[in-house]
Amino acid sequence: MVLPDIKKNFADWYQEVIYQAELADQAPVRGCFVIRPYGYAIWELIRAELDRRIKETGHQNAAFPLLIPESFLKREAEHVEGFAPEVAVVTYAGGKKLEEPLVIRPTSETIVYYMFAKWIKSWRDLPLKINQWANIVRWEMRPRAFLRTTEFFWQEGHTAHETKEESEAEAELMWKEYINLAYYFLGIPVIAGLKTEQEKFPGAEKTYTFEAIMPDGKAVQMGTSHIISQSFAKAFNMQYQDREGNLRYPYLTSWGTTTRLIGAVIMVHGDQKGLILPPKVAPIQLVIIPIFKKGIDNKPLLEVVETIAAQLKQQNIRVYIDTDKHKTPGAKFYWWELKGVPLRLELSARDLEKGEIVIVDRVTLEKKLIQLAQVEQEVISLLAMVQQCLFMRAQKKLESLWYKKEKLTNFGRALREKGGLYQTGWCKNPECENKLKEYQGSIRCLLDTHEFEQCFNCDKKSVVDVLVAKSY
Amino acid sequence: MVLPDIKKNFADWYQEVIYQAELADQAPVRGCFVIRPYGYAIWELIRAELDRRIKETGHQNAAFPLLIPESFLKREAEHVEGFAPEVAVVTYAGGKKLEEPLVIRPTSETIVYYMFAKWIKSWRDLPLKINQWANIVRWEMRPRAFLRTTEFFWQEGHTAHETKEESEAEAELMWKEYINLAYYFLGIPVIAGLKTEQEKFPGAEKTYTFEAIMPDGKAVQMGTSHIISQSFAKAFNMQYQDREGNLRYPYLTSWGTTTRLIGAVIMVHGDQKGLILPPKVAPIQLVIIPIFKKGIDNKPLLEVVETIAAQLKQQNIRVYIDTDKHKTPGAKFYWWELKGVPLRLELSARDLEKGEIVIVDRVTLEKKLIQLAQVEQEVISLLAMVQQCLFMRAQKKLESLWYKKEKLTNFGRALREKGGLYQTGWCKNPECENKLKEYQGSIRCLLDTHEFEQCFNCDKKSVVDVLVAKSY
Structure with missing residues (x-):
């Protein structure tokens, strides 16, 4: 089935490509989706990479309960x-009404901090740097696969430190790890900075965000890193003896990113023919399609194909050979293009005789005839090229959507009608910030520039540049 | 703090070793535990190994929702x-009472089969072989860390096949994978066979189990593999067009194993000093303790230690150097023995001068002086030795707890008072099976032997040998 027009009907294209490429499917529970094997394999790749970095930066994985006493949530007012x-x-549970209701974790700060308070007794127990990979439930009224789902998957880091400086450095470090992941793994450029007071995490002192810009000009918040400071430590009576023997509250951070990343990958890189997966997150990086012919012995063809596959797997390239005899080569091209596989090799008996093979990359879709002997070298260099090219294309798109505007009156209408990113000045007054709602926009983050003299809304001086956009 | 006597008070020893070695901690929610980093790292090792095998045997990971409509559970009567x-x-969710309550998955057959019914339309969609790693909630009245917890972690495989034979082969294959995991990875010998009709999975045709025997003579069911057959396929109207164009129900299997495995590892291998981890599941396989001396420069010592560690890490050995200056060597020995690290190297300035180093394995605790040049070779061979030795020790223990008895009157009292495994004959009548409850025992599995003429309880002929034991 042909995908909806990606330019005219982006939302429908997104939904359809997810179903057709078998990334996810709607579940019989409000707002929930099943992540199908192809979608889950993308998540496994992202998770493995991030998990490696989380461990290399000195964190350890653990598992905290899914269920949290309702009263815990109430300990911190915000x-x-x-x-x-x-x-x-x-x-209800075990056939009885519970004395105290339990909530399914919408995030785990409260239960993690309850345990931290048990574990942190002395400065020697610090820093405590824990991460968990978990499922989260937040009741979602307007679900959209990967981007907004009642249940989703994430990792949440929770750390405790002796000093404010150390906790700030931690929150910044993990925020930078996320930004690296977006750039070098997902091939997605992001805008990154602090959230406003209104948009920060409930209970945090500061929240760093990193956000990607979709082709329809809307932002996707990809993840956040919070300087929690001491508010929760006080709420959970988390005290320890410092180096001088005094009782102190530790400084906390938390940081998380989710299966939303998959949604951003789909939107940022896809085209009219379907997904385009950056090689680093592609469960299949290369598909090989032997062009079988009727009436001849296809065995030699298959043998060559299997040799090539074995050779490439040696290089840790994720290869799939499509030998389905019930499908035409054309149908296979269509299917693997829909699935966004970065590279395709096509081998016919005729090319084989000449010692040649066709290679096609998913970005340009141009067919290139190469020597069989050069396959390995060509595949490795094309995989790197596709990864790089997707990033550059996304970067260009981001720049083309970035406007500098002095006043909301100049950009409000365009923001509402066409989306886009608007760099402007702000006085830091929440009333001006709220004015953006009328145009379906919000401040996505503060910037570290100061190019504007006046607030985008009022006559006061601008204190800081901000980026305004609509968001998913 | 000294651990409770492992011989006299095994249950207390188990609980204390878990807390003291920081494997898990009680959570503020009934029956729930926090898995701390050291315990979680064991789970990560088990999971990685099993996940690799699950994929190598042709299964793909996916993720199904945590929440299941209550009505789904009711579709299959058993x-x-x-x-x-x-x-x-x-x-309640999103501030409102739900029209239909949702249960937190106690297992996922129903929601998986609802989706399978959507996906399986033709014989070409078969076999469908899916696995998920998930958290499960079953309300637990008598919780015990790892062994019985309200929330636990597991993998659950779900497959659909064209023929009964194929589904039976699948259930057997994965059961054998589990048994291999127990033997060669966890170092745990198991008893394995079919469950009785009463003890099989609710809704399955047959259930294969594999169970380990604890030192106190009680069995731990480590996991199960079910031939589900067609009952659920009918309940969920899962029909497909077969090769001849007829509508058919597929044959299903499911199979799972859980964080219980960690509990079995702790019980089977531990001793009075604490855990003993088989090298394959040990987050730290070797700890190096430099014996610092006051008044001299300890830098050369540390440099040698770091060189050794780097060399062993090259061999993919998981090494930790304990350089804590606030602890005596004795306190360190105590701590790492409690944590069950398989090998320890101790390096003093005096030994270093002679080019020697002390190596100690956690099973014998004997100190052995070896040449520095031989460290790598010695460590590799000792790790293999510890893995093998733990298995053989457990095998011996299992054999020593295995009795052959004709009549319940001969073994009932011993079963109740001392535990142990009793091989006996059974007529297949559930009434005889239920008689075992009076002695706190049950049939753990059927055996493929037939050594007894009469049922252990009645005067009828024995149809099959069974193994009777108490269980966790």
Whole structure:
């Protein structure tokens, strides 16, 4: 089935490409999706890479309970206000009504901090640097696969430190790890900076964000890193003896990123024919299609194909040979293009006789005839090229959507109608910030530039540049 | 703190070693535990190994929702009877009462099969071989860390096949994979066979089990593999067009193993000093303790230690150097023995002068002086030795607990008072099986031997040998 027009109907294209490429499917529970093997394999690749970096930066994985006593959420005032409206609540269990309802974790700060308070007794227990890979539930009224789902997967880092400086450095470090992941692994350029007071994590002192810009000009918040400071430590009575023997509260951070990343990969790189997966997140990096012919012995062809595959697997390239006899080569091209496989080799008996093979990359879709002897070298260099090219294309797109505007009156209408990124000045007054809602926009992050004299909304001086956009 | 006597008070020893070695901690939610980094690292090693085998045997990972409509559970009569008493139920979400309550998955057959019914349309969609790594909730009245917890982690495989034979081969294959994992990775010998009709999975035709025997003579069911057959396919209207164009129901299997495996590792291998981890599941396989001396320069010592560590890491050995200056060597020995690290190197300035180093394995605890040049070779061979030796020790223990008895009157009292494994004959009548409850025992599995003429309980002929034991 042909995909909806990606330019005219981006939202439908997104939904359809997910179903047709078998990344995910709607589940019979409100707002929930099944992540199918192809989609889950992408998540496994992202998770393995990030997990490696999380461990290399000195964190350890652990597992905290799914269920949290309702009262825990209430210990930190901002926190409960932020999360109470979207939690799922267990009221019966084991055939009985529970004395205290349990919420399914919408995030784990409260239960993690309850345990931290048990574990952190002395400065020698610090820093404590924990991460967990978990499922999260937040009741979602407008679900969209990967981007907004009632249940989603993420990692959440939780750390405790002796000094404020150390906790700030930690939150910044992990934020930078995320940005690297986006750039060098997902091939996605991001805008990154602090959130405003209104948009920060409920209970945090500061929140760093990194956001990708979709082709329709809307931002996707890819993840956040929070300087939690001491508010929660006080709420959970988390005290330790410092080097001088005094009782102190540790400084906390938390940081997380989610299966949303998959949604961003789909949107940022895809085209009219379907997905385009950057090689680093592609479960299959190369598909080999032997062009079988009727009436001849196809065995020699298959043998060559298998030799090539074995050779490439030696180089840790993820290869799949499509030998399905019920499908035409054309149908196979269509299918693997839909699935966004970065490279394709086509081998016919005729080319084989000449010692040649056709290679096609998913970005240009141009067919190139190469020597069989050069396959390995060519595949390795084309994989790197596709990864790089997708990033550069996304970077160009991001730049083309970036406008500098002095006043909301100059960009409000365009923001609402066409999306886009608007760099402008802000006085830091939440009332001006709220004005953006009328145009379906919000401040995605603060920038470290100061190019504008006046606030985008009022007559006051601008204190900081901000980026304004619509968001998913 | 000294551990409780492992011989006299095994249950207390188990609980204490888990807390003291920091494997897990009690959570503030009934029956739930936090898996701490050291315990979670063991799970990560087991999971990586099993995941590799699951993929190599042609299965793909996916993710199905945590929440299941209550009505789904009721579609298969035996299934709901089996699980309804222990589910946790979400009745409120997003600030509203739900029209239909949702249960937190106690297992995922129902929701997986709902999706399978959408996906399986033709024989070409078969076999469908899916696995998921997930958290499970079953309300637990008598929790025990790792062995019985309200929330636990597992993998659950779900497959659909064209023929009964194929599905039977699948269930057997994965059961054998589990048994291999127990033997060669966890170092645990198991008893393995079919469950009785009463003890099989609710809704399955047959259930294969594999069970380990603890030093106190009780069995731990480590995992199961089920021939589900067609009952669920019918309940979920899962029909496909076969090769002849007729509508058919596929044959299903499911199979799973859990974080219980960690509990079995702790119990089977541990001793009075704490854990003993088989090298393959040990997050740290070797700890190096430089013996610092006051008043001299310890730098050369540290340099040698770091060189050794680097060399061993090259061989993919998991090494930790304990340079803590606030602890005596004795305190370090105590700590790493409690944590069950298979090997320890101790390097003093005096030994270094002579080009020697002390190596100690966690099983014998004998100190052996070896040449520095031989460290790598010695470590590799000792790691293999510890793995093998732990298995053989457990095998011997299992054999020593295995009795052959004709009549319940001969072994009932011993079963109740001392535990142990009793091979006996059974007429296949559930009434005789139920008689075992009076002695706190049950049939753990059927055997493929037939050594007894009469049923252990009644005067009828024995149809099959069975193994009887108490269980966790």
